[in-house]
Amino acid sequence: MSRDDLKATFFAECEDLLEQLSEGSQEMIAGNADDETVNAIFRAVHSIKGAAGAFGLENLVTFAHCFETVLDRVRSGDLVPDTDALHTILRSGDMLADLVELAQADSKEIPEAMPAILDKLNELSGTEPHDTADDDVSIDMDMDAGFFGFQPIILDPIGEDEAPEPTDESGFRIRLAASSDLFRNGHDPVLLFSELAALGRVETRCDMSGLPAGDEFDPERCYLNWDITLRGPMTEAAVRDVFMFLEDLCEIEPIEEPDTTGFASAEDQEPVATVLEDLPFEDSAPVAARPAPRTAPPPEPAPAAIDLALGAGTRSAALDSAAAEPADRPKGAKAPPPVPQTTLRVDPERVDRLINTVGELIINQAVIAQKLLEMGLATNSDIMSDLDDYQYLARELQEGVMAIRAQPVKPLFQRMQRIVREAADVLGKEVALVAEGEGTEIDKTLVERLAEPLTHMIRNAVDHGIETPEKRIAAGKPALGTIRLSAAHRSGDVLIEIADDGAGLNRKRILEIAVSKGLVPGDAKLTEPEIDNLLFMAGFSTAEKVTNLSGRGVGMDVVKTAITSLGGKVTISSRPGEGTLFSISLPLTLAVMDGMVIHAAGQTLVAPLSSVLETIRPRPQDVVPYGREGRLLSIRGTYVPIVHLGNLLGFTCGDEISSDNILILIRSERSGHVALAVDEISDQRQVVVKSLEGNYGAIEGISAATILGDGRIALIIDTDAILTLAGDLGRDMALIEETQHGKTAAMG
Amino acid sequence: MARPQQWADADVLEFVTLKAGGQSYCIEITQIREIRRWSPVTALPQAESAVLGVMNLRGAVIPIVDLSDRLGLGKCDASPRHVIMVVAVGDKTVGLLVDSVSEILTVSGEQICDAPAMGRGDVPNSILGLISIEEGMSRILAPSVLLPSVLREVA
Numbered sequence: 001m002s003r004d005d006l007k008a009t010f011f012a013e014c015e016d017l018l019e020q021l022s023e024g025s026q027e028m029i030a031g032n033a034d035d036e037t038v039n040a041i042f043r044a045v046h047s048i049k050g051a052a053g054a055f056g057l058e059n060l061v062t063f064a065h066c067f068e069t070v071l072d073r074v075r076s077g078d079l080v081p082d083t084d085a086l087h088t089i090l091r092s093g094d095m096l097a098d099l100v101e102l103a104q105a106d107s108k109e110i111p112e113a114m115p116a117i118l119d120k121l122n123e124l125s126g127t128e129p130h131d132t133a134d135d136d137v138s139i140d141m142d143m144d145a146g147f148f149g150f151q152p153i154i155l156d157p158i159g160e161d162e163a164p165e166p167t168d169e170s171g172f173r174i175r176l177a178a179s180s181d182l183f184r185n186g187h188d189p190v191l192l193f194s195e196l197a198a199l200g201r202v203e204t205r206c207d208m209s210g211l212p213a214g215d216e217f218d219p220e221r222c223y224l225n226w227d228i229t230l231r232g233p234m235t236e237a238a239v240r241d242v243f244m245f246l247e248d249l250c251e252i253e254p255i256e257e258p259d260t261t262g263f264a265s266a267e268d269q270e271p272v273a274t275v276l277e278d279l280p281f282e283d284s285a286p287v288a289a290r291p292a293p294r295t296a297p298p299p300e301p302a303p304a305a306i307d308l309a310l311g312a313g314t315r316s317a318a319l320d321s322a323a324a325e326p327a328d329r330p331k332g333a334k335a336p337p338p339v340p341q342t343t344l345r346v347d348p349e350r351v352d353r354l355i356n357t358v359g360e361l362i363i364n365q366a367v368i369a370q371k372l373l374e375m376g377l378a379t380n381s382d383i384m385s386d387l388d389d390y391q392y393l394a395r396e397l398q399e400g401v402m403a404i405r406a407q408p409v410k411p412l413f414q415r416m417q418r419i420v421r422e423a424a425d426v427l428g429k430e431v432a433l434v435a436e437g438e439g440t441e442i443d444k445t446l447v448e449r450l451a452e453p454l455t456h457m458i459r460n461a462v463d464h465g466i467e468t469p470e471k472r473i474a475a476g477k478p479a480l481g482t483i484r485l486s487a488a489h490r491s492g493d494v495l496i497e498i499a500d501d502g503a504g505l506n507r508k509r510i511l512e513i514a515v516s517k518g519l520v521p522g523d524a525k526l527t528e529p530e531i532d533n534l535l536f537m538a539g540f541s542t543a544e545k546v547t548n549l550s551g552r553g554v555g556m557d558v559v560k561t562a563i564t565s566l567g568g569k570v571t572i573s574s575r576p577g578e579g580t581l582f583s584i585s586l587p588l589t590l591a592v593m594d595g596m597v598i599h600a601a602g603q604t605l606v607a608p609l610s611s612v613l614e615t616i617r618p619r620p621q622d623v624v625p626y627g628r629e630g631r632l633l634s635i636r637g638t639y640v641p642i643v644h645l646g647n648l649l650g651f652t653c654g655d656e657i658s659s660d661n662i663l664i665l666i667r668s669e670r671s672g673h674v675a676l677a678v679d680e681i682s683d684q685r686q687v688v689v690k691s692l693e694g695n696y697g698a699i700e701g702i703s704a705a706t707i708l709g710d711g712r713i714a715l716i717i718d719t720d721a722i723l724t725l726a727g728d729l730g731r732d733m734a735l736i737e738e739t740q741h742g743k744t745a746a747m748g
Numbered sequence: 749m750a751r752p753q754q755w756a757d758a759d760v761l762e763f764v765t766l767k768a769g770g771q772s773y774c775i776e777i778t779q780i781r782e783i784r785r786w787s788p789v790t791a792l793p794q795a796e797s798a799v800l801g802v803m804n805l806r807g808a809v810i811p812i813v814d815l816s817d818r819l820g821l822g823k824c825d826a827s828p829r830h831v832i833m834v835v836a837v838g839d840k841t842v843g844l845l846v847d848s849v850s851e852i853l854t855v856s857g858e859q860i861c862d863a864p865a866m867g868r869g870d871v872p873n874s875i876l877g878l879i880s881i882e883e884g885m886s887r888i889l890a891p892s893v894l895l896p897s898v899l900r901e902v903a
Contacts, residue, residue, distance in 0.1 A: 360807045603791060649793035695840050696802065696811045697898035699792055705802060705809045713790040713804050 010051045012345060014100045015411075017044040021093050022414045029086055035075070041089075042071040048096065054183070056220070057103045059110055060096075066118055067092045069125040079124060088120045094418050171200060171231035172239050174252050182222040189226060195242045200232020348444065351404050358398045359592075359688035365394050366709035402592070406441035409487045409496075412451060413438050416458050416485055423462040430479050431466050433458075436486035442494045446566060446586055450496075453562040457498050457582055458483065460556070465500035465580050475577065477501065489588075493610075496584040505574040507531045514540060532572045536560040564720055567593065567608070595706070595716065597683040598664065601646025601655065604714040605678075606687055606706055611719040613665040613673065615681060620659040631657045633675045640665065642675045643726045645717070649701055666719045674723055689716065701725050754876070755857035762854050763879065765886045766833060767847040769821025772886040774853060774879065779835045779891065783849055786830040799896045800826070803843055805834060811896050812843040818893060819874060837891045840899055853886065855879055860888070 024041040027033045049064035070089070073079035081089065091113075098111050174196075176189070196202045207225040211217075230239060239252055369387055377384060413435040424431040442450075466472075466481035473479055484499040507528060514520045514534045526534075534540060538557040563570045568586035587593055587610065595606035596615075616622075618633060623642065626632045632639040642663060646652040661677035687706035690713075692699060703718035755761060763774035789801035789812045798818040802809050812832060816824040824830065824845055832843045863875040874893035879886045 356807060363807070651791060651793060690807070690809045692802070692809055695809060695842065696792070696799075696896060699794060701793060705790070707804045707807065707809075711804055712788070713802050713809055715790065715792070 007055060010055065011100065011104050013051070014048055017048055018093070018097050018100065019411055019414060020044045021096070022417065025086075025090050025093050026414070026417060028081070029090065038071065038075045042068065042075050045071060045096065048100070050188075052103070055103075057099075059108065059114075060099045060103050063092075063099055063114065063118065064096060066121040066125065067096060070121050073125060085124055088117065088124060090421065091117055092121060094421070097418075170233075170254065171229060172234075172236065172252055172254055174226075174228040174230060174239070174243075176226040176228060176243075183220060189222075189224075192242060193228075196228065196230055196239070199234045199238055199242070200230050203229040203231075346404075348405075351401070354401050355405065358394070358401050362394050362398060363688065363707045363709070363711070365391055367711050370709040398592070402443075402588075403441075405444045406588075407444050407447050408439050408441050409447060409450075410438040412447050412454065413485055413487070415451065416454060419455050419458045420462055420483060423459050424466075427463060428468065429462060429466050429481060430469050431462050431481045431483060434482055434484045436484065437488045440487035440489060440494065442487075442586065442588060446494070449562065449566055450584075450586075453559040453584075454496075454498075456559050457556075458485070461498055461500040461502070461580070461582075465502035467503050471503075475503075490585070494586045494588060496586065497581060498584075499579060499581040501579040504576040504578055504580055505532055505535075505572075507574075507576075510534055529573075532574060535572065536570070567610070569610075592686050592688055593716075595685065595687040596664070596681060597685065597708070597714065598645075598678045599680040599682060600676075600678040601649075601651035603646070603649075603651055604682075604708065604712070605645070606714050606716045607664060607666070607676070608703075608716065608719060609684065611666045613667050616663040616665060616675070618659050618661075618663055623657065623659050631677075633663060635665075635675075640673050640675050641726070642677050643722070645676045645678050645722075648722065648725055649717075666722070674726060676722070687714075687716070755860055757856065757858040759857035760854065761857065761860075762852055763886070763888065764833075764852055765850040765881065766815075766831075766844075767850065768844075769816035769819060769824070770847070771819075771821065772850070772881065772884065773815070773819075773846075773889050774886040775833070775835060775889050775894075777852060779837065781834040781836055781841065784832045784834065784843075786826050786828055786832055786845065796897055797823070800845060803832070805841070805843070808841065810834065810841050810843050812845055813894065813896055815844045815846050815894075835891075835894055837894050840895060842894055842896070844894060853879060853881065863887070 021041055021044040024033070024037045024044070027037050028041075045064050045068045049061055049068060052060035052064060067089075070079065070085075070092075074081055074085075074089075079085070095111065095114060095117050099114075102109055102111070176192070182189070193202060193204060205227045207227065208223070210223040210225060212223065236252065236254065243252070365387075369391070372383065372387065417433050417435070420431050420433040423429075461483050462481075466483070467475070467477075469479035472481060482501050484497070486497045486499075488495050511520075511526065511531050511534070514531075514537070515522050515524075517540065519534065519537050519540060520526065535556045536559075538555075540555050540557065560570055563584055563586070566586055568584055570582060570584045572580065572582055574580040594609035596609055596612055598605050598607055616633070616635065622634045624632050624634055624639075626639075626641070631642040633642050642657050644652075644655055644657050644661075647655055657677045661679065662681055663675040663677055664681070665673050665675050667673050687708075690705045690707065692702065692705050692715075699715075701718055701721045702715045703721070704716045705713050706716055708714050762777040764777050764780055765772055765774040767773075784805075787803065789803045791801040792799060792811070795801070798814050800812045800814050803812050814824050814826075816822055824847070826845055831846055831849050833846055833849065834841060834843050836842075860877040860879055863877055874890050876888040876890045879888065
């Protein structure tokens with residue numbers, strides 16, 4: 001692993017750790033926190049600090065250290081956090097996330113809010129603000145050890161009382177020749193020693209002959225070497241495991257015969273060592289970590305020293321539990337932390353390749369099926385039933401592969417917690433975000449691309465939806481506003497809802513603004529849903545003054561565009577005084593969709609099933625002429641414009657719409673519906689979506705392509721763009737319906 | 749006649765010659781991915797006339813360009829006797845409909861002549877150089893001319 005790889009792993013792990021942190025903080029705020037929650041938060045912060053130190057990320061280390069100190073006080077019961085303290089903890093978590101992000105961008109910038117939060121943390125930790133920027137605390141501590149004589153200690157095996165006396169006096173002699181990069185790579189000898197202690201009796205002897213004098217001393221370098229004698233019944237593999245990441249640095253050799261003299265050979269060194277026998281770990285855990293510092297070092301919590309220091313991205317579960325156990329013991333804490341769920345980090349590219357190949361497999365299966373049918377084989381023949389199995393397996397495989405890409409929305413929702421917090425702070429509102437269905441899994445791409453629209457909607461909800469506490473109390477509502485963010489699977493789609501219990505939409509105001517901005521004519525009569533949908537129009541922003549949050553000129557239209565580009569829909573509903581509900585429905589994945597295979601003007605096309613409302617074979621009297629070439633479909637008392645799909649896409653020119661055509665009623669988000677006239681509908685099936693933009697470019701009216709059973713390409717129509725292409729017919733129709741007044745519309 | 753800049757005298761180059769619109773053209777062999785039989789394509793709406801449509805190349809969607817039409821030599825009436833040359837231009841893959849593919853030419857850089865500056869339209873930009881062959885000459889096609897025009901700015 002190169003240093004860059006290690007760093008990448010570090011940031012990937014930071015993400016997980018920050019997630020744990022944020023989750024834990026939420027629990028603390030909610031009052032559901034137990035000891036383990038605080039421990040988990042502490043460990044997350046500490047792990048980040050440890051690894052950040054290894055990469056020399058000073059800002060991160062400084063901040064994490066202060067944060068950790070406070071958390072340690074909470075953990076040990078010294079500090080019972082009040083609301084204010086909890087708030088600081090939350091904000092610190094956010095700040096830590098910011099710092100990680102900055103570090104990832106290689107920026108040494110200090111966020112504006114950091115000093116204020118640091119002050120608060122220092123206040124909580126009860127320490128003088130002090131500059132820890134340059135010293136990784138664990139290094140500091142070890143150097144103390146160096147100066148005052150590292151005392152080789154015998155660390156008794158943990159839980160010795162239960163363990164039988166070691167009957168085997170064999171053991172290993174280990175020489176750890178620390179390289180100068182030992183600390184930089186995130187290793188800590190103390191951790192190694194405590195891990196060894198779990199295997200047997202340990203005697204260590206420190207060789208300080210490598211220490212340079214005065215000026216040449218680099219606090220980030222390790223100059224010490226250790227000789228370790230390990231005794232007890234253990235296997236060499238177990239010992240080697242401990243040094244898994246340090247293999248080049250150490251020599252391990254079995255002791256042939258009992259050697260009671262220890263390190264007789266090391267006589268050329270200053271005999272600084274005294275062997276402290278029988279130093280029970282339980283009574284004085286800190287000794288291992290801090291051998292009697294003379295001056296008071298920063299109040300580094302003792303357990304932290306032997307707690308997990310993230311091994312620069314090479315964290316091993318063994319290290320984790322071995323380190324955590326002695327840390328918890330002195331406190332009498334019960335169980336070691338739950339074993340983290342094992343996950344696999346895979347380059348998304350590989351998964352995409354797999355998905356593509358599986359898509360091909362399914363197409364290939366369809367090709368074979370079609371060819372066999374053409375050969376006139378009976379559907380009950382052996383080969384056909386084998387083919388059914390093949391199809392079944394291929395689908396199964398596809399589902400499995402798709403599931404790899406699926407991710408729970410939880411991290412996304414947790415980010416929203418932060419958005420709410422920040423927005424509420426700025427606006428002086430009290431808002432709680434209640435997240436539901438966090439375990440709902442959706443495609444990774446969707447998770448990523450939902451972040452921005454969702455952020456925008458959440459900010460809007462806080463800014464425009466929730467009222468100020470005074471107004472809320474005056475309206476007889478609790479001062480604390482609630483935003484409910486939920487995710488759920490609904491018939492093959494993912495439904496995400498953002499509901500606030502605020503004032504609801506001010507329809508009168510929305511209409512006024514829309515009129516004043518010239519978005520609708522002044523005398524337009526709009527229904528309530530139509531007014532609500534004005535919010536989604538480009539150039540509409542109700543913010544009376546431009547706040548830092550929402551209302552930056554980009555409005556809900558951007559949200560809508562983003563959702564639509566993901567193949568989703570967003571709808572709005574609102575009740576005055578009770579709140580507003582935004583619903584987003586999204587396809588589970590972008591790679592496969594349900595389509596209706598249609599034929600128009602000799603071409604095979606696919607219409608997304610999600611936008612097809614119904615298919616109609618009209619009676620001649622249902623198709624009525626409208627203008628010179630236009631046709632309207634009379635359906636259940638309303639008139640819907642008919643668009644000739646072949647003409648519209650330019651495959652044919654001036655073909656007449658007749659009652660021979662089959663009509664597909666598609667819905668438009670903005671208003672009304674449109675009926676597409678096609679020649680034939682042949683199938684309804686799942687299609688694998690292929691981008692056209694890879695080797696060609698975007699085509700108006702076409703969203704992508706797919707490959708059909710015969711191996712040929714069919715284009716997938718983009719229903720929203722089709723409606724745009726057809727002109728704003730839908731809207732014209734809506735007006736016509738109201739006025740019942742014939743005016744010529746551009747139908748061609 | 750001066751040689752085009754991009755080839756040094758000593759370079760040994762391989763070109764695949766092809767016929768389109770009755771004329772001989774050639775493309776450097778490193779650009780060619782494969783040669784396939786013509787099969788019907790799926791037409792694209794709002795496409796220029798030289799873009800016949802898209803074809804499925806083992807799961808990838810690639811546009812098919814009628815080279816003769818693109819070079820202003822008239823539309824090619826595609827039949828199973830015609831050939832699709834799949835070429836890579838930058839990171840794009842494009843299929844070219846041509847009359848036939850003839851041979852592989854191995855030439856040194858000094859055998860390549862500059863395309864004379866004459867004519868109008870696409871010609872000066874579409875030909876990089878000329879190579880003398882037995883039955884006359886073969887024109888080296890510029891990569892950009894192979895792409896559908898929607899992609900040309902990109903390439």
